[in-house]
Amino acid sequence: MNFLTALRPIAFVAVLLVLWQIGVAHEPSHLLPGPWGVVGGIADLVRHGLLLKYVVASLFRVTWGFLLAAATAIPLGLIIGWYRRAEMAVNPILQILRPISPLAWIPIAILWFGVGDLAAISLIFIGCFLPLLLSAVNAVHGIPEVYLNAGRNFGLNTRDLLTRVFYPAVMPQLIIGLRITLGVAWLVVVAAEMIAVNSGLGFLIVDARNAGNRYDLVLAGMVLIGVIGLMLDTAMRRFERIKSVQWGYSEN
Amino acid sequence: MSLGEAAAARQAWKSKLFADGVSMAFERDGKDTPVLENISLEVGDGEFVCLLGPSGCGKSTLLSAMAGFLTPTGGEIRIDGEAVRGPDPRRIFVFQERGVFPWLTVEGNIAFGLFKLGRGERERRIRYYVKMVGLEGFEKAYPHELSGGMKQRLEVARALAVNPDMLFLDEPFGALDSITRLIMRRELLRIWEAERKTIIFVTHDIDEAVQLADRVVVLSARPARIQQIVEIDIPHPRDLSSRRYLELRDGIFQQIGLAHKV
Numbered sequence: 427m428n429f430l431t432a433l434r435p436i437a438f439v440a441v442l443l444v445l446w447q448i449g450v451a452h453e454p455s456h457l458l459p460g461p462w463g464v465v466g467g468i469a470d471l472v473r474h475g476l477l478l479k480y481v482v483a484s485l486f487r488v489t490w491g492f493l494l495a496a497a498t499a500i501p502l503g504l505i506i507g508w509y510r511r512a513e514m515a516v517n518p519i520l521q522i523l524r525p526i527s528p529l530a531w532i533p534i535a536i537l538w539f540g541v542g543d544l545a546a547i548s549l550i551f552i553g554c555f556l557p558l559l560l561s562a563v564n565a566v567h568g569i570p571e572v573y574l575n576a577g578r579n580f581g582l583n584t585r586d587l588l589t590r591v592f593y594p595a596v597m598p599q600l601i602i603g604l605r606i607t608l609g610v611a612w613l614v615v616v617a618a619e620m621i622a623v624n625s626g627l628g629f630l631i632v633d634a635r636n637a638g639n640r641y642d643l644v645l646a647g648m649v650l651i652g653v654i655g656l657m658l659d660t661a662m663r664r665f666e667r668i669k670s671v672q673w674g675y676s677e678n
Numbered sequence: 679m680s681l682g683e684a685a686a687a688r689q690a691w692k693s694k695l696f697a698d699g700v701s702m703a704f705e706r707d708g709k710d711t712p713v714l715e716n717i718s719l720e721v722g723d724g725e726f727v728c729l730l731g732p733s734g735c736g737k738s739t740l741l742s743a744m745a746g747f748l749t750p751t752g753g754e755i756r757i758d759g760e761a762v763r764g765p766d767p768r769r770i771f772v773f774q775e776r777g778v779f780p781w782l783t784v785e786g787n788i789a790f791g792l793f794k795l796g797r798g799e800r801e802r803r804i805r806y807y808v809k810m811v812g813l814e815g816f817e818k819a820y821p822h823e824l825s826g827g828m829k830q831r832l833e834v835a836r837a838l839a840v841n842p843d844m845l846f847l848d849e850p851f852g853a854l855d856s857i858t859r860l861i862m863r864r865e866l867l868r869i870w871e872a873e874r875k876t877i878i879f880v881t882h883d884i885d886e887a888v889q890l891a892d893r894v895v896v897l898s899a900r901p902a903r904i905q906q907i908v909e910i911d912i913p914h915p916r917d918l919s920s921r922r923y924l925e926l927r928d929g930i931f932q933q934i935g936l937a938h939k940v
């Protein structure tokens with residue numbers, strides 16, 4: 427039963443691939459390369475040593491942009507969430523910045539950092555900062571007061587209260603925020619690489635089109651982005667299975 | 679009781695907690711809503727007192743103030759002669775809304791307040807209290823893997839493990855089924871008789887109050903005032919069908935304005 431359940435999505439994908447191949451065979455106008463064409467495109471990338479290079483380049487930027495944002499936005503968000511007055515002060519700014527797409531920052535990022543890694547990383551940073559900040563603020567608001575009171579009742583000093591109650595209490599929500607934001611980072615890096623750099627999966631897609639309409643490479647890039655995005659999400663989901671945070675998801 | 683015995687009993691009676699004209703008001707919509715009005719109460723060392731009153735009257739508020747989580751807007755609370763300034767590990771509060779830490783195992787929860795003890799003593803207490811509340815075999819389980827009653831017992835164990843001299847229990851058995859509730863009451867009485875802690879127990883269940891307490895403090899609807907203090911002069915274990923028990927219970931029913939009929 428379980429085996430069959432696992433098989434179902436795989437079978438579905440296989441059917442789609444077959445339909446795609448049949449469709450392409452009947453319509454030779456090359457609106458879209460077929461699945462075999464895409465496989466060939468990926469093989470081409472491997473042959474030229476570009477696959478690993480581009481994937482690593484994209485992951486490198488995402489890692490730095492994401493980690494820098496996490497290292498700054500989360501502590502800041504926790505502090506803001508804790509001090510209600512700080513929140514009232516910064517909230518209007520946050521609400522104005524929130525609807526601005528990270529992509530709107532592209533010109534400024536290039537102006538400040540030139541075309542290169544730094545511009546791409548800064549865009550990812552910008553794209554991750556607000557979501558992480560807001561999820562940290564909300565995580566603090568979600569701490570039931572009874573836990574803090576119980577912690578104080580057992581005679582914890584402020585530092586122990588932070589490490590033994592506050593920190594474990596915000597963890598589940600923070601992990602969700604990190605996972606969703608990593609997805610955002612992966613979206614932003616592709617867009618940033620289309621404009622601000624000369625390598626990476628986003629660059630691959632525009633470059634393949636501009637330099638000879640290699641739509642097999644365009645699709646190869648898209649497939650890689652999808653697969654790696656899925657892998658990142660799966661990796662982040664593992665954190666949600668840690669026993670000491672499960673309470674944050676399984677309640678109700 | 680002979681006169682001599684009564685005098686001896688009075689001699690042995692030592693004051694533990696003293697609430698001196700405690701009032702509390704919360705601000706709502708810019709208006710002060712009084713919740714507690716001029717509550718004065720003295721609780722003896724080792725005494726078991728039940729606070730009884732209708733839902734929303736201010737029982738949790740009064741208990742929180744006694745435990746130092748809230749500062750009353752009027753009056754003062756003293757424990758062992760000292761004004762209460764904040765929560766203290768010598769007096770543990772068992773919360774009405776589940777207060778066990780969901781990120782810690784059963785063991786971790788019981789050990790939470792034992793950080794000042796050596797490893798051996800800590801292990802010993804964990805084992806002792808796990809056994810006392812019947813959670814053997816669940817040492818490594820997380821609260822979300824336990825039933826409601828087990829969580830409640832865990833919180834009581836966590837409180838007892840630090841060996842406090844006072845316990846504030848806010849409807850600790852409210853969420854349990856009637857059988858578990860009876861067992862837990864018996865268990866609590868057993869612990870209380872063995873360790874003679876001062877216990878202040880909030881409930882809105884008249885039977886529960888009469889079964890457990892030395893004295894029942896009957897509170898009025900909000901704002902809470904002390905309506906009456908009923909001494910329960912039945913020795914433990916109490917016979918729940920004895921005349922005296924029914925008399926006391928029905929007396930409180932009448933006091934609250936409920937004829938004992940449905």
Ligand SMILES: Nc1ncnc2c1ncn2[C@@H]1O[C@H](COP(=O)(O)OP(=O)(O)OP(=O)(O)O)[C@@H](O)[C@H]1O
Binds near residue numbers: 735736738739
């Ligand atoms: N922090 C607060 N701010 C404003 N009002 C409050 C606050 N805490 C309690 N109240 C109000 O005080 C009143 C008494 O609340 P309390 O929790 O003490 O009642 P209770 O007797 O414990 O009720 P129950 O038996 O339902 O637990 C309620 O009307 C409640 O709305």
Ligand SMILES: [Mg+2]
Binds near residue numbers: 774
């Ligand atoms: Mg209450």
